[in-house]
Amino acid sequence: VNIEKIAQRITQLGTQIHQLNKTSQDELGLSFFQYHLLNTLRKKPGQSLQKLAQNCAIHPSTLTQSLKPLLKRKLVGINIHPSDSRSKILFLTKTGNDSLVYFSEKFAILNPLLTEIKLD
């Protein structure tokens, strides 16, 4: 095992992914993580914070932080849980859905960066 090579490749990947996410956010309005979050919510509207975190495979506290800008931009809406007034449920708004559609339509502009990363 060549640890030096692995470390170099992982560092390089980190930089490339950071660049990809930055371009994606600047050009398409969403990072890949935000896209994943919104798309998971699109498929199942009305998920609780815990369920959404579980479905996105992230920690609930990470989700709370990640949701803040999306709520501020009104891409995601929030309601009180119908059966438990202490918890909340989330849903995609029209603006949120428009963002997902725009992301999908313009996705091709990220192809050069994606080719560089060699996802496969």
Added chain:
Amino acid sequence: MKSILASDGKKLIRSIAYTRTLFAFDFDGTLAPIVSVPEKAKMNASTLGLIKKLADKKEVAIISGRSLHDLKERVGFKPDYLVGNHGLEGIPHASFDLKLARKSCLSWLKALKNHDWMIEDKTYSLSLHYRHCKNKKQVRAEMLKVIESLQPAPRVILGKSVINLIPKEAPHKGFALQALMKDGGYEYALFIGDDDTDEDVFTLKDESILSIRVGKKMRSSAPYYIQTQREIMTLLKLILENKT
């Protein structure tokens, strides 16, 4: 339990326009008002017009306790899916042996033949109606006592002035809805029903299903409700307002 027609509920209904949703409805007490004689049940012209409009745009299923034959003649339009007998009929690729269900029903009919009750034979399940009886409570108690001795023991689902007898291993409405979702590749479903048989859907607690009950009932597992059957028209209008 919250009203789906309140501000929060409306927002949620709007958001389901962005996902591939199957719109599933119970028939009696949901799309059609409850009537004293089950044969007279039908949708009013306005509800029929609205659901036809919805079926033109989206995929619609009707999941009822009625027999499939009866349901086909009664609905007045062609939905994408029609499921009868509480989930026993109309599920694509279903594996339940209907002959067994019929055999059970014939045994029950034989055991019940000496009672002067209104028994609806739906081929694969039975419904014992007591809406027309003067002393409903007493008749219901008598029915339940006799049902206890039936062989094979049926699954008993109490409804609005009706007792449904269903073969124990038979698929129920919840199973039926999930099977339809799988069959059509739906990401999400909206289901609305009014009766105890619909609790088979409500109790699923499936995050891919938005469950709504006709009539607020604290013991129900449905998270949302509409106040009366007539509000189905308001709900259908709200769904139709959604634009993707």
